Amino acid sequence: MRTVAQNAELALLLEVAGTPKPGNVDRHRDHDDLRFEHFLAGAVGARGGLDAAAAGEPLGESFRRAVEGMSEQRGGNTQFGALLLQMPLVAAAGADDRDLSPGGAAAVVESTTVADAANFYRAFEAVDVAVDDPPEEMAALDVRRGSDAVPALEDRGLTLADIMARSADRDGVAREWVEGFERTFGAAESIESGDPERPVADRAADAFLELLAAEVDTFVVTQHDRAAAERATERARAALDGDIDPEDLAEEFVAEGINPGTTADTVAAALFVALERGLEV
C-alpha cells in the first residue's frame, strides 16, 4: 500500500498529467520555461518534506523541506501552492489519530506555531513565488522578505494559521486553510464520483474546470487583475456548459497568459484526499 506521502506525491503527478487543464502545464502542454518534466522533478523532490509532514514533524519545517526539494529543477516554482494546500491534509492523514476530514485538517491548522510561520517564510527563499504586494500594515511581513521577516513574525507572535488568515481575502490557498478545505473536499468528491472507467487524471481535469467555473482563481488575479480572473471563470463556465471546447479554451488561455494556478493547487490537494480515501488509479 502506498504511504500517505506517496499518495501526496502521486497526487501532484496526476494533477499535472490531467488534460486539458486550460492555462496550465499539463500532459499535452508546456510553457516556455516551465515544462511538464519540471513538475515531475518537483513532485519527486518534494517527497522528503511530505514524508516529514506525514510523520508528524513540524508543519512549517516539513513544508520548507518539501519546497526546497521541489525547487531542484530548472523550471522554478512548480508546486509551492499545491504543497502548502496538501500539508495540513498530509499531517491529518499521517497522524496516529488519523482524521482526514475538514475538522481534522482544521485542527492541524489550529495547532500551527510561530516556528511554523517562520519556516513558511524561509521556504520563499528557495523559489520565486508570484505574490501581490501586502497591505501596508503587513509590509514587514511581506513573504518575499523570506527569513528577514522572521523577527517581525516573532514580535507579533503570529502562527502559520494567523498568517494564512491574513491572506485569505486575496489568496485561494490561504482561504482553504481558513475555511476548512471546503473546495478541496468538494473536488475530491467530484473526482471520486466520476466514471470509474475514466482515467483519474481526466477526472481531475474535469474537477479543475468545475472549480474554475465556480470561483475566480486568485493566482490569475495576482498575475493579471480581477477582471481577467472573472473573465477566465466565465470562460470556464462556457466550457463546462459545452459552449466552447476545453481544448480550444486551453489554447485561448495560453495565448492570453492566463494560468489558473490556484485552481490546479486545489485539484492536487483534492487528488490526495481521494487517493487516501481509496481512489484507484
Added chain:
Amino acid sequence: MRTVAQNAELALLLEVAGTPKPGNVDRHRDHDDLRFEHFLAGAVGARGGLDAAAAGEPLGESFRRAVEGMSEQRGGNTQFGALLLQMPLVAAAGADDRDLSPGGAAAVVESTTVADAANFYRAFEAVDVAVDDPPEEMAALDVRRGSDAVPALEDRGLTLADIMARSADRDGVAREWVEGFERTFGAAESIESGDPERPVADRAADAFLELLAAEVDTFVVTQHDRAAAERATERARAALDGDIDPEDLAEEFVAEGINPGTTADTVAAALFVALERGLEV
C-alpha cells in the same frame, strides 16, 4: 539534492514522459488498458524498494518490494524490466564505496545470491510479465512458477547473476546484467551529450530511437517473433535517418501492436545513470 532512489524514480517518470517513443505509452499515447497514469503510480509505488536497494539491502528483496509497490495500480506490469535493470545501478550508486560504472554495477551483479534469485522469482507473483517459454532443461525454473521454483533454484545453487546469464540470449535486460550495462551507459552518454536546452524527456526519446535502431527489442521478439522485431528495428533506423517521421512510426507501431518495452527499460536505466552523474532537469 535528490537521493539515489529519488533519481531512480524520476528516471522512470522521465522515461514514460518522453515522446514520441514509438510503440510505447508516452506523454501523448496510452494503450487501451495500460495508461500513462499507471506508469506514474508504478514509479511512485516502486520507491520503497528503490530506497532499500540504495541503502544496501539485499538486491532480490529490494527488487521484489519495488515490483510489489509498482503493481499497486490497475494497469498491470508497467516497469518490471526497468526496475530490474536499475537495481544493480542503484545499489552501486548507493553503496558507501559508490562506484556507478560498468565495473561497479558488474560487481553488484557478481555479489548476488541464491536468496536474491528466490526473491526475483517471488516478484513474478505480484504482476503478469510477458515471457517466453524457457528451454526444456530450464522448465523447473520457469519464472512464471514464482515461488514454486525456489526449491529448484536452491537445489541447483543458482544466484540471481546465474539466472540472468541463462536468459541473456533471449532477454535484453538480462543481457545488460551480463554484459556490464554497455547499452545503458552508452544511452546515458547520448542523453548527456544532447542539446542542454532540449527537454530531458525529449532527449530520452531520441535515445530510445537510437537504441531500437541499433538492436532488436527482445520484448517484441517475445510478443511477436524475431522477424517482427527485426522489422521494428529497420523502421526505427528509417526514422533516425529521416525517412519516416517518428510520430508516424508511433502510429504505425500502435496499429501493429509493436511495443519495444526492453528498449524503454534501457532508457529508464540510462536516465538514472545520467541523473546520478549530474544531468539537470
